[in-house]
Amino acid sequence: MPATSFSALDAPIVLAIALIFLVPCAAAGLALINTGLGRSRSAAHSMMASLCVIGIAALAYFVCGFAWQGFGGVGSHVASVSGKPWSWLGAGPFLFRHLPLDGSAASLAALLGIFSVGLAALIPLGSGSDRWRLGACCASTAVLAGWTYPLFAHWAWGGGWLAQLGTNYGLGAGFVDCGGAGSIQAVGGLTALSIAWLLGARHGKYAHDGLPTAIPGHNGVLVMLGCSFALLGWLGLNSAGAILYNGVDPGQAVLVAVNTVLCAATAALTAAVITNVRFSKPDASLTANGWIGGLAASSGACAFVHPAEAATIGLIAGVLVTFSVEWFELHMSVDDPSGSVSAHAMGGLWGLLAVGIFGRVPAIGESGMPVSSAGGQWLAQLVGIATLIGFILPLTYGLNWLIDRVSPQRVAAEGERQGMDLYELGAGAYPEFIVHNDEFMER
Amino acid sequence: MKLFGFLLLLAGWGLVVSALALLAADAPRNIFLLAGVGVEIVGMVIVIRSHTLRRGAHD
Numbered sequence: 001m002p003a004t005s006f007s008a009l010d011a012p013i014v015l016a017i018a019l020i021f022l023v024p025c026a027a028a029g030l031a032l033i034n035t036g037l038g039r040s041r042s043a044a045h046s047m048m049a050s051l052c053v054i055g056i057a058a059l060a061y062f063v064c065g066f067a068w069q070g071f072g073g074v075g076s077h078v079a080s081v082s083g084k085p086w087s088w089l090g091a092g093p094f095l096f097r098h099l100p101l102d103g104s105a106a107s108l109a110a111l112l113g114i115f116s117v118g119l120a121a122l123i124p125l126g127s128g129s130d131r132w133r134l135g136a137c138c139a140s141t142a143v144l145a146g147w148t149y150p151l152f153a154h155w156a157w158g159g160g161w162l163a164q165l166g167t168n169y170g171l172g173a174g175f176v177d178c179g180g181a182g183s184i185q186a187v188g189g190l191t192a193l194s195i196a197w198l199l200g201a202r203h204g205k206y207a208h209d210g211l212p213t214a215i216p217g218h219n220g221v222l223v224m225l226g227c228s229f230a231l232l233g234w235l236g237l238n239s240a241g242a243i244l245y246n247g248v249d250p251g252q253a254v255l256v257a258v259n260t261v262l263c264a265a266t267a268a269l270t271a272a273v274i275t276n277v278r279f280s281k282p283d284a285s286l287t288a289n290g291w292i293g294g295l296a297a298s299s300g301a302c303a304f305v306h307p308a309e310a311a312t313i314g315l316i317a318g319v320l321v322t323f324s325v326e327w328f329e330l331h332m333s334v335d336d337p338s339g340s341v342s343a344h345a346m347g348g349l350w351g352l353l354a355v356g357i358f359g360r361v362p363a364i365g366e367s368g369m370p371v372s373s374a375g376g377q378w379l380a381q382l383v384g385i386a387t388l389i390g391f392i393l394p395l396t397y398g399l400n401w402l403i404d405r406v407s408p409q410r411v412a413a414e415g416e417r418q419g420m421d422l423y424e425l426g427a428g429a430y431p432e433f434i435v436h437n438d439e440f441m442e443r
Numbered sequence: 444m445k446l447f448g449f450l451l452l453l454a455g456w457g458l459v460v461s462a463l464a465l466l467a468a469d470a471p472r473n474i475f476l477l478a479g480v481g482v483e484i485v486g487m488v489i490v491i492r493s494h495t496l497r498r499g500a501h502d
């Protein structure tokens with residue numbers, strides 16, 4: 001059989017494949033950020049856990065995740081509610097069976113999904129840094145990639161009931177999530193919050209009077225390098241998501257890329273200015289959190305807003321992320337070393353809301369035909385956000401709580417004292433470094 | 444207390460979904476949607492509060 005020549009492929013397919021191949025850069029970026037913002041004695045463990053998590057996520061998604069996510073509403077479990085069809089779960093075959101991996105839209109969605117689910121699974125690693133056992137994070141990832149992520153991804157991207165809000169109830173174009181502000185960032189961020197709650201704070205993080213102690217990240221260079229990689233990955237993620245899941249014209253990838261960069265830039269600069277005003281010096285880790293928060297926020301509306309609006313979304317994301325990092329740490333007693341909850345959950349949820357406020361999404365009427373008015377889009381977005389907080393958060397917390405009952409997710413006190421590298425891997429990332437024990441002194 | 448907070452989160456989401464499924468007119472549907480979001484906010488506050496109290500008890 002003759003091989004398919006490259007010229008036989010459509011240009012949009014080639015573009016989509018190239019964009020999807022950029023997405024692993026986002027995973028590399030997050031892995032570097034999580035490692036840099038953690039302790040030096042857990043650095044090798046953090047990178048090892050990142051690799052394992054990406055691997056487990058890809059396998060779980062291959063086995064059952066894509067089947068339950070589905071694509072385009074084809075082959076799904078549908079319930080009729082008051083005469084309206086509600087697609088609530090994909091019903092595709094497991095193990096990618098009957099899926100031609102040939103550049104078809106479904107195969108591109110599967111490829112993007114394999115990378116996206118790994119990205120979502122990396123987010124909780126940041127909040128569980130320095131105290132989350134390797135086996136436990138693998139088990140948690142299997143549940144996230146095999147069930148939680150595909151379930152919401154089906155609702156938002158696979159032709160599920162959230163995507164049908166436009167055709168069923170006239171709510172704009174239904175729930176819109178171009179690059180995964182909800183499916184990837186918010187689902188990962190809310191899982192990160194669950195993990196931070198279940199694991200509890202690192203030893204020495206909170207003094208007896210309840211005030212938090214700063215435990216700075218060990219390598220700012222890794223963090224900043226990670227931010228650069230993340231931008232590259234997000235350019236692919238937002239563009240490919242907009243083309244595949246929202247039917248955006250491939251030429252619009254330029255608009256998506258400009259909006260993504262502007263959103264991240266304004267968010268990071270806003271964080272730098274706020275920390276400079278409050279602490280007399282700009283804070284590098286909060287600026288990095290702002291950058292990632294801006295990227296997460298950009299994923300919601302990147303294909304449907306003007307660049308000036310994208311910059312505004314980024315500005316608000318920068319304010320939101322900077323203050324929420326402090327709020328989570330000081331008032332909610334959440335020890336989140338990488339700021340994952342603020343950057344991904346808060347940034348992602350804001351990005352979804354921004355679609356309803358700023359987005360100009362071509363609406364679909366109840367007849368299924370496009371209509372001129374986009375009224376009700378904000379309600380569709382609100383329903384999506386309410387689903388993430390009201391259903392996905394209890395679900396992911398409950399599943400991780402069950403894992404914790406079967407096998408404790410937090411490492412033993414001795415492991416935290418030694419560092420995760422020595423305790424779980426038997427060797428450190430920086431063998432010539434001296435381990436500091438001052439965090440374990442009584443205050 | 445945390446369980447109660449999570450149950451309220453689910454109840455709020457249930458209100459949102461029920462409003463969509465059962466109410467056809469725009470105004471009551473939107474009011475029930477917002478009420479569901481309100482219940483979720485109360486649930487979230489309780490979950491957060493219970494976590495903060497539990498951490499305080501461990502100190």
